[in-house]
Amino acid sequence: xxxxxxTGIPLKVRNLRKSxxxxxxxxxxxxxxxxxxxxxxxxxxxxxxxxxxRHLIGLEAPDAGExxxxxxxxxxxxxxxxxxLAMVFQSGGLLNSLTVEENVGLYLREHRLKAPEEISRIVLxxxxxxxxxxxxxxxxxxxxxxxxxxxVAIARALVIEPQLILYDExxxxxxxxxxxxxxxxxLNLNRRIGATSVVVTHHVDLAMGIADRIAFLSEGSIVALGxxxxxxxxxxxxxxxxxxxxxxxx
Amino acid sequence: MFRNIGEMVLLFVAxxxxxxxxxxxxRKIAEQxxxxxxxxxxxxxxxxxxxxxxxxxxxxxxxxxxxxGSALGNLVAIAMCKELAPVMMSILVAGRVxxxxxxxxxxxxxxxxxxxxRTLAINPxxxxxxxxVIAISIAVPCLVVFSNLVGWLGGAFxxxxxxxxxxxxxxxxxxxxxxxxxxxxxxxxxxxxxxxxCVGVIxxxxxxxxxxxxxxxxRSVTKAVVNSLVLILILDYILTRLLLPFDNGFFx
Ligand SMILES: Nc1ncnc2c1ncn2[C@@H]1O[C@H](COP(=O)(O)OP(=O)(O)OP(=O)(O)O)[C@@H](O)[C@H]1O
Ligand SMILES: [Mg+2]
Numbered sequence: 001x002x003x004x005x006x007t008g009i010p011l012k013v014r015n016l017r018k019s020x021x022x023x024x025x026x027x028x029x030x031x032x033x034x035x036x037x038x039x040x041x042x043x044x045x046x047x048x049x050x051x052x053x054r055h056l057i058g059l060e061a062p063d064a065g066e067x068x069x070x071x072x073x074x075x076x077x078x079x080x081x082x083x084x085l086a087m088v089f090q091s092g093g094l095l096n097s098l099t100v101e102e103n104v105g106l107y108l109r110e111h112r113l114k115a116p117e118e119i120s121r122i123v124l125x126x127x128x129x130x131x132x133x134x135x136x137x138x139x140x141x142x143x144x145x146x147x148x149x150x151x152v153a154i155a156r157a158l159v160i161e162p163q164l165i166l167y168d169e170x171x172x173x174x175x176x177x178x179x180x181x182x183x184x185x186x187l188n189l190n191r192r193i194g195a196t197s198v199v200v201t202h203h204v205d206l207a208m209g210i211a212d213r214i215a216f217l218s219e220g221s222i223v224a225l226g227x228x229x230x231x232x233x234x235x236x237x238x239x240x241x242x243x244x245x246x247x248x249x250x
Numbered sequence: 251m252f253r254n255i256g257e258m259v260l261l262f263v264a265x266x267x268x269x270x271x272x273x274x275x276x277r278k279i280a281e282q283x284x285x286x287x288x289x290x291x292x293x294x295x296x297x298x299x300x301x302x303x304x305x306x307x308x309x310x311x312x313x314x315x316x317x318x319g320s321a322l323g324n325l326v327a328i329a330m331c332k333e334l335a336p337v338m339m340s341i342l343v344a345g346r347v348x349x350x351x352x353x354x355x356x357x358x359x360x361x362x363x364x365x366x367x368r369t370l371a372i373n374p375x376x377x378x379x380x381x382x383v384i385a386i387s388i389a390v391p392c393l394v395v396f397s398n399l400v401g402w403l404g405g406a407f408x409x410x411x412x413x414x415x416x417x418x419x420x421x422x423x424x425x426x427x428x429x430x431x432x433x434x435x436x437x438x439x440x441x442x443x444x445x446x447x448c449v450g451v452i453x454x455x456x457x458x459x460x461x462x463x464x465x466x467x468x469r470s471v472t473k474a475v476v477n478s479l480v481l482i483l484i485l486d487y488i489l490t491r492l493l494l495p496f497d498n499g500f501f502x
Contacts, residue, residue, distance in 0.1 A: 057369055059365050059368060086369060087369045093365060093369075096357075096361075096363065097354075
């Protein structure tokens with residue numbers, strides 16, 4: 001944590017496969033994500049996006065294939081002290097028995113990286129980034145709205161100053177204005193410390209706005225991959241439908 | 251079943267390996283101890299009073315008819331400290347505290363809190379399991395000491411006030427003092443320590459392996475309590491057998 005200047009780390013996925021009880025969820029994914037890239041993953045609900053992210057951070061063991069983070073193989077016992085990795089869970093994943101402040105400061109406190117006063121200062125600073133004030137810091141997660149919980153989860157990930165950060169639908173449950181700030185913060189973090197970011201989102205505008213590259217996942221394989229411009233003109237029907245989905249009464 | 255046992259052994263080993271962290275987790279251990287005491291002290295008191303009482307009530311008349319009513323104190327005290335207090339207190343703690351542990355860790359697994367800990371490079375065993383297992387292993391032997399005292403009082407009270415027994419409290423406690431070694435009490439404490447360790451590991455294991463939403467939490471809690479009870483009783487026999495050679499004065 002001493003050198004907050006360090007840069008992002010590259011990510012390699014080779015022939016990743018995973019099935020649950022015989023049902024294939026990921027089928028031979030191959031992917032290279034460059035250091036410092038913002039990579040957006042889109043796709044229908046249930047296509048395996050969350051499962052893929054869980055593999056990247058070592059919460060799930062693949063049936064076949066491998067994942068290399070900064071050249072090191074990701075496994076259940078990946079050395080998270082060597083590389084700083086963070087994940088924002090789809091459901092937040094806050095510890096319900098701790099206050100917001102304790103949740104956000106957990107990483108620094110448990111690893112004894114900073115003095116207690118310093119930790120409180122950092123916590124308030126990160127909470128301010130996601131538009132939460134000191135009055136929210138003393139609350140418990142159960143006293144917050146879904147969107148506020150999501151923002152606390154993002155603040156908790158930012159505290160790590162990660163080199164690789166995975167966001168699982170960071171802007172679901174958030175109103176458009178806060179979504180904008182979150183999008184801006186993803187960009188900021190990326191600019192400031194060059195963090196490699198993998199963002200799963202259903203929010204097309206956000207994706208187009210922040211992504212260096214976008215991949216479309218369908219039934220466990222990548223069906224389209226490219227820059228936002230390339231994706232916009234993609235011939236794949238699913239992508240076209242996704243980008244042009246608009247509510248019309250039948 | 252066998253996989254479960256294997257996993258529990260691994261969890262136990264991992265917990266032992268995390269022991270050097272115990273000092274850093276002392277605040278959490280203290281919190282757990284407070285919770286355990288809060289949840290079980292009153293129940294332990296009521297339970298022990300009645301167990302002591304019923305022991306007197308069942309064996310008193312028989313002893314008195316055979317003219318050895320004066321040995322009642324000895325009998326009640328030994329039954330209480332070597333067998334009933336350790337077993338009943340462990341069962342009480344499994345039901346009151348172990349179930350809550352399984353439910354709490356279970357909901358943490360289901361709602362991805364454990365995964366979140368892992369992504370923060372915090373070992374869930376050190377953070378969650380260690381304080382709970384240590385606290386429960388300290389708390390149960392303490393409860394047993396308390397239960398012994400209350401149980402003896404209950405036994406003496408019934409012995410003195412039941413017409414068919416009518417052994418005065420003085421006789422009761424004289425026989426108790428002469429018949430009970432400190433070794434008998436230690437014997438019970440050793441047993442209760444191992445029961446508590448088992449309850450802690452079983453309940454934490456069930457909690458951590460919970461899958462499948464709120465229904466899964468309910469299933470985990472039931473399994474944690476039932477497995478704890480079964481194991482307490484099996485272990486009770488084994489430990490009693492192992493401790494048998496040390497009876498009659500080894501500790502005294
Ligand atoms: N632990 C598990 N056991 C069994 N099946 C699982 C497990 N985790 C995920 N799945 C299955 O994998 C598939 C992909 O799930 P995943 O959560 O990755 O979807 P997703 O793309 O993130 O969808 P959403 O956009 O709704 O979040 C689903 O069909 C789900 O049923
Ligand atoms: Mg998902």
